[in-house]
Amino acid sequence: MKHVVSVSIGSPTRDHAVQTEIMGEKFKIERIGTDGDMDKAVDMLRDLDGKVDAIGLGGIDLYLVAGNKRYIIRDAAKMTAVVKKTPVFDGSGLKNTLEREIIKFIAADGKYLKKSDNVFLLNSVDRFGMAEAIWQVGCKVCFSDLMTGLGMPIPIRRMATMRALAALLLPIFSKVPFSMLYPTGSKQNERTPKFRKWFEWADVWSGDFLVINRFMPDDLVPGKVIIANTVTKDNVEELRRLGLRALITTTPEFEGRSFGTNVMEAVYASLLGKKAGDQLHDSELMDLIKKLNVKPRIVSLNE
Secondary structure (H helix, E strand, C coil), rough: CCEEEEEEEHHHHHHHEEEEECCCEEEEEEEEEECHHHHHHHHHHHHHCCCCEEEEECCCCCCCEECCCCEEEEEHHHHCCCCCCCCCCCHHHHHCCHHHHHHHCCCCCCCCCCCCCCCEEEEECCCHHHHHHHHCCCCCCCHHHHCCCCCCCCEECHHHHHHHHHHHHHHHCCCCCCHHCCCCCCHHCCCCCCCCHHHHCCCEEEEEEHHHHHCCCCCCCCCCCCCCCCHHHHHHHHHHCCCCCCCECCCCCCCEEEHHHHHHHHHHHHHHCCCCCCCCCCCHHHHHHHHCCCCCCEEEEEC
């Protein structure tokens, strides 16, 4: 049995473990949160090294990808430096491949995403593949990055502007403490509703679920669609209660939980036989995604 563990600096309330079978291979898949404690995460990574088939790095990115450029997050690089024998994956490869394909699939169907839709895309610098794919559909998009990332009340409305901003900001973002960019530990469960105008304007909210959940209004205009992942059973029921129309996750469901891209990337790398130091190419991921016939998880909530 292959064993994949995601070590996350996120909240342990989102932990999950399953046993499943993929392409004839039996897997034990776990997500373990350290509640924002990076030292504890480093100790866990060091202990798992050489004992599991692949490690996912959760709650923090190792890379931020924009176009053809990839920027290494300094805090994450320090954490993973202790791992010598087991390959480590942060999900950036799937964000650049699978998430693009999922958007194309949803748009081709047209039920939950179409050219006439308004889309509020939260933290697009972390999901550049999704951002580009949604823009290519022809949707009207508001990119939240200056609002949610820097606290500046400035919406970005064009992909060209977003590309230029990413080229300017990612070299800076990669060097600052990661906690400044993304909620970690118990902060992942905090709600601070903001940006109501854009949540109401949009037909579809997309991006990182934890960021969406942090800022979305408590009293929603019903009928919205969310495209995200890393969603628990409790999250699904809360979205149903709040009146959302549907939830679409870019990663599959395992016993009520859609794991993050880092987990699934580690699983796919295990299927491909990747070892420590091996590169995981986008072309390999695309071939495997097609072979597995990966489709989005669509949860009808209030239709």
